[in-house]
Amino acid sequence: MVSKSLLSLLALSAVVSAAPSKRAACSNGRAANDERCCIWFDVLDDINGDGGLFDGGECGEEAHESLRLTFHDAISISNELIKEGQFGGGGADGSIMAFADIETNFKASVGLDEIVEEQRPIALRHNVSFGDFIQFAGAVAVSNCAGGPRLQFLAGRSNDSQVSPDGLIPLPTDSVDKILARMADAGFSAAETVDLLASHSVAAQDHIDPSIHGSPFDSTPSSFDAQFYVETLLKGTLFPGNGSNPGEVESALAGELRLQSDAAIARDPRTACEWQSFVTDQASMVAKFTAAMAKMAVLGQDPKTLVDCSEVIPVPAKALTQVAHLPAGKNLADIEAACQATPFPTISADPGPATTVAPV
Numbered sequence: 001m002v003s004k005s006l007l008s009l010l011a012l013s014a015v016v017s018a019a020p021s022k023r024a025a026c027s028n029g030r031a032a033n034d035e036r037c038c039i040w041f042d043v044l045d046d047i048n049g050d051g052g053l054f055d056g057g058e059c060g061e062e063a064h065e066s067l068r069l070t071f072h073d074a075i076s077i078s079n080e081l082i083k084e085g086q087f088g089g090g091g092a093d094g095s096i097m098a099f100a101d102i103e104t105n106f107k108a109s110v111g112l113d114e115i116v117e118e119q120r121p122i123a124l125r126h127n128v129s130f131g132d133f134i135q136f137a138g139a140v141a142v143s144n145c146a147g148g149p150r151l152q153f154l155a156g157r158s159n160d161s162q163v164s165p166d167g168l169i170p171l172p173t174d175s176v177d178k179i180l181a182r183m184a185d186a187g188f189s190a191a192e193t194v195d196l197l198a199s200h201s202v203a204a205q206d207h208i209d210p211s212i213h214g215s216p217f218d219s220t221p222s223s224f225d226a227q228f229y230v231e232t233l234l235k236g237t238l239f240p241g242n243g244s245n246p247g248e249v250e251s252a253l254a255g256e257l258r259l260q261s262d263a264a265i266a267r268d269p270r271t272a273c274e275w276q277s278f279v280t281d282q283a284s285m286v287a288k289f290t291a292a293m294a295k296m297a298v299l300g301q302d303p304k305t306l307v308d309c310s311e312v313i314p315v316p317a318k319a320l321t322q323v324a325h326l327p328a329g330k331n332l333a334d335i336e337a338a339c340q341a342t343p344f345p346t347i348s349a350d351p352g353p354a355t356t357v358a359p360v
Contacts, residue, residue: 024038027045028041032309036156036309037307037311040309041312043128043133053118053119059146059221061360063144064360070134070135071196071199074135074296074299074300076089076090087165089164090164090300091299091301093131093160093300093301095130096134097120097123098130099161099164102163103164107171110207135154135157144314145222146319147223147282150310151293151294152290152310152313153312154303154306157301172248172260176264190271193271195291196293198285201223201228202221203217205217209239209241209257212242215357216256218230218357219256224286225282226285230279230347234330234335236258238251238254239251240255247260252327253355255357267336267338269340276339282323323347325347327354328353328354328355329354
């Protein structure tokens with residue numbers, strides 16, 4: 001027969017095990033599952049506050065460049081070089097910030113020196129690693145965009161890094177074969193490459209054609225939407241700036257620049273159906289981008305040694321105001337559909353005069 005004292009102990013044990021684990025107290029009354037995440041609330045206040053890097057939570061040029069920086073830091077890793085016994089890059093290790101004088105001079109990373117120099121003092125001020133800060137800033141940046149995802153953020157990367165080998169970041173002048181081979185070398189499929197290109201829905205260029213600084217890749221550069229996937233498939237009719245430049249092909253809208261690589265991937269049989277699938281499925285676009293970014297953010301890292309601080313990333317508060325559509329002045333006959341398996345979906349066109357796109 002079980003004694004009353006034993007029953008009492010069992011009951012107490014059940015209560016203790018059922019009680020929630022104590023959360024770490026952080027600044028300004030906030031709490032985290034792990035005390036190592038508390039510092040990131042302070043970093044968030046710094047970069048997303050008024051006058052900060054993102055100036056009160058804007059999805060502007062600094063946000064766009066911060067998201068671009070996450071890719072350029074992380075994708076610099078080659079499994080083929082590692083197999084050959086060479087240094088293949090450290091992936092998401094912050095080397096582009098630690099060795100900015102070298103890596104931001106790589107052809108693929110032209111112009112990133114500006115955002116690196118804006119970010120570095122903040123990372124130093126909060127005593128966080130460059131690799132962590134780059135991924136955190138990118139996740140916060142895209143959460144500021146209408147329709148944006150809430151990305152995973154794992155913290156705890158070392159600040160020890162080496163200069164990445166040059167040539168590991170795809171260029172807009174590269175062929176689809178070369179881009180897909182490079183992405184496969186880093187561990188990504190053709191479909192995942194398309195998924196990551198959702199970042200171009202909130203992006204603009206400064207250096208392909210410097211005469212039109214801040215020209216975006218779609219007509220809604222502050223919205224993380226599928227408009228980029230629609231407009232890249234429109235028949236190109238013009239160059240928005242001073243004519244054809246390396247890495248540029250004709251776009252369909254005045255003020256909008258189209259990358260040669262984006263145009264080619266949108267029309268390649270290996271990637272065209274994944275590309276087209278997002279036109280009417282924003283939820284899938286967000287989910288697949290989120291998954292691909294989680295994979296990219298830990299390239300070169302052991303995730304088991306990192307702590308999950310995703311709760312610090314803001315819940316995106318800005319909703320999209322409309323679904324993907326044809327720009328005013330265009331119709332379905334202007335779409336260069338390339339997916340052989342599925343017809344291009346029927347989508348409506350905006351009314352009014354032909355769409356023109358303002359710089360960011």
